[in-house]
Amino acid sequence: MSGNDYLGLSQHPAITEAMRNALDTGSGSGAGASRLVTGNRPQFSLLEQALAEWQQCESALVCSSGYTANCGVISALAGRGDVVFSDRINHASIVDGIILSRAVHARYRHNDMEHLRWLLEKHRSARRKLIVTDAVFSMDGDAARLLELAELKREYGAMLMVDEAHSGGLYGSYGEGLCHVLGVHRDVDVHIGTFSKAFGVYGAYVSGSQTLIRWLTNKARTLIYSTALPPHVIAGILRALELVQAEHEGRKRLAAASVRFRSALVNVGFRTESGDSPIVPLIAGEKASALRFSEALDVAGIAAVAIRPPTVPAGTSRIRFSLSAAHTDDELTDGAARICEIGRTLGVTAGE
Template identity: 50%
Template sequence: MTRSIAGELQQLREQGLYRSLRTVAGSQGSRVVAEGREVVLLCSNNYLGLADHPSLKRAAVEAVERYGTGSGASRLVSGTMELHAALEERLARFKGTDAALVFNSGYAANSGIIPALVGRGDVVFSDRLNHASIVDGCLLSRARFVRYPHNDMNALERLLAEHRGAGRMLIVTDGVFSMDGDLAPLPALVALKRQYGALLMVDDAHGTGVLGESGRGSAEQFEVAADIDLQMGTLGKALGGFGAYVAASAEVVELLINRARSFIFSTSLPPAVLAAARAALDLVDSPEGKALRRRLARSAALFRDALQEAGFDTMGSETQIVPALVGEAEPAMTFTRRLLEEGFYVQGIRPPTVPAGTCRLRCTLMATHDESDLERAVAAMARIGKELGIV
């Protein structure tokens, strides 16, 4: 008998996996209004606080006044505006590549790029903790999909050796893992891709604008940018806007223009989004951007250290993404509700986003957070964690 939708929803509730939307008022700053009260926002990816920055807002408004609100079509029809070309040229310079291509979201980028690069007869190797959009891109490609244990380079090398000669080989990894906040070992991945003649793609959604001396991301931090075939990232996290990009060789970008279905069959990003992204890149390159990165790194380190001192397992975090391991779904969501009552908006993360038994509070830091708010948040988490038997 066909399952009823109502029954399926009830099952999600009983398992502690039911999700609902919570509306926040105001911009995505360090404080927002949720459920009628002001709270400290500790679950936004607006890492540098640029989502309401005056220079980005000004650029967006000016673009609307000059170009209107929409692009009108897909890029291969009439939807390639001069703003698209200007942003892609700026992104290529930012990432140090021959070319770049803009997509409508990170999900659209990964689900379009991977199937354009590999297909039947090819092999794609994916870290087990990669983002869902990478997983779906791998499945859509119909290539042989091989997942290796998280950051286990010995296991990856065995798998590469086993599949050598089986068509094109693509290694794909997050640069910063979005639920754990740890980094991929990019130098080791570069060495393996060279040894086995594979392509290497890095999703740096959570590193772009944040990591590296000039904010170029995890590849800059590890000094391996020139050795990565495809650097993918988003415009909607540290850059404060919306959309995504891939930076690569001109040849790879040309192939994606011709084969990436999520690019070919989507109306292109609107003028305001494109202009705001260029303004964000300029800001990342400015002294203000450097100061914001330093403040973010300092706040993240202080927050992470304080949570560890309070007894929380921060799961190997090395970045502005700082998880606090809870375990099961129900206590994780109880923890979330209790924190909201005390003025801190932190999301509990449950399956299928993370494996069963590893539910957590995923805290994300912004350069605009006040240290006093972060100290109060840690104190509240420590107190509630003890009451729930988590620490």
């Protein structure tokens, strides 16, 4: 209960078959070079065209991973004299991308739009302003205030970059993401997504305008100097994209399960974060408490990892439960009961 295989597609036979067929047809085990040298294949163009259509934008670019996508994109778009405004609990890859860019790093308090507005006003004269946020935050499971971010972006003439790593595939009629559900996707200048979570494969993508993608192709160092994804991985992603768009029942089932599971923990007194995502953090407090909890869960047959500083702030060590559409109702009901019993035994919950 700690992985990111949200739709259960990592074991889907159609994806593994597509990858096996690509290997059997002589595509080789690796790309052999970066995309700008000899690592590019026709399948990349097919995938990027399909991604652009799915995201309802002009163009898309496939990258090696979500980490390299964030680092490469931010450092290609911002530099000295620019300011990047970042939510305080954004993913480490976003933080590292800002550091690499050498731009001013203006961190705003988590989902605090008034603090962000104050920072935007303070840096109003900056050469270039880039607001960056996760759509769903990986350790808390809550969502960014995307509607307000879009308003501030327009008001202050900033660019807006949204990482849908933990929401892509899960929200929207066809899994397009939270930005599409809220109707702000046209305000998002840079859309980031991964294939390693809801897609069940590996890699990442950037989507946006043709100008953006041409710029990144020539400026994003993590793309230029990384070996391209192997052809059989691209074949698997192409098949996964079809499955994600058709996974209507899986999205509904996961959304309902996330509500039930979170309610089961809250009802017995556990401290968790609000939200409707499949990421459900159970706050244990100190590092030792989280580690004891995780060890007891493992003995009870539940794989749930303790997350502790520096990944999360001191005093908020937690068990980060992460649900999947592959979990059955019985597994989640039984799992919640075991978790509640262990919590009572360890004194983590205030429930009676």
